[in-house]
Amino acid sequence: MVNRPAPGVLLREGDRGELEALVRSRSARAGLVRRARIVLLAADGLSNTEIARRVGASRTTVIAWRGRYQRLGMDGLEDADRPGRPRKVDHAAIVSATLTPPPKSLGVTHWSTRLLAARLGVSAATVARAWRAYGIKPWREQSFRFSTDPELVGKVTDICGLYLGTNPDVPDNAIVLCVDEKSQI
Structure with missing residues (x-):
């Protein structure tokens, strides 16, 4: 039995530019780029076997994506919903x-x-x-966080008093050392 080349895919108006942009894109998903290449090669009249060889897919895969494009256009190249139980967690x-x-x-x-x-x-x-x-x-998080310590105000007042020298209970030659628990505070 001789494999006859499938007839070329007729692209819809404006789709060639969109497909070529997908093939050139560095940010598009690899599967979508591969499908776009399949459709473009099919539009250029290549056989399913040759397309499969060039894109590294099976002939069955090429036939499936050609058919989806012919039925649904560009929307047909998107991933279909996966089978299985739907996610219950929102x-x-x-x-x-x-x-x-x-x-x-x-x-x-x-x-x-x-x-x-x-x-x-x-x-x-x-x-x-x-x-x-x-x-x-x-x-x-790149923002200030408030402490949950209920005695924070008293502690901050004491520490600021040490730095500023306004706390009368601190000796004149006191050394102040500071160790931060959180780097952003």
Whole structure:
């Protein structure tokens, strides 16, 4: 049996430029770039076997992506929903909870995966996946954090008195040493 070349794919108006831009893109997903190459090569009249050889795919894969483009256009090149049980955990809810400060009773300045997971009733790995998906790093917040120490005002007053020399209880030749617990404070 002789393999006859499949008829060339007819591109829709404006799609050639979009497909060529995808193939040249350095930021597009590799799978999408590969599909764009398949469609462009098919539009140029190459056989399915030749396209498969050039893009490193099976002939069946080439036929499938040609067909999806012909049916759905550019939208057909996007990933389809994956089979399986849908996700029950709402990542948006985890992100929203992360952005609210933890209760003072916990004595912390920001959420950890374990604390937030216990609060929301999910696993710490689930919280970590949500943070990773949205690029959230609560421990690297670039803002001032208030201490949860109830005696902070008294301590700060004493320390400032040492630095300024306004505390009458400090001897004249006292040495002041400072060690910060948090680098941003």
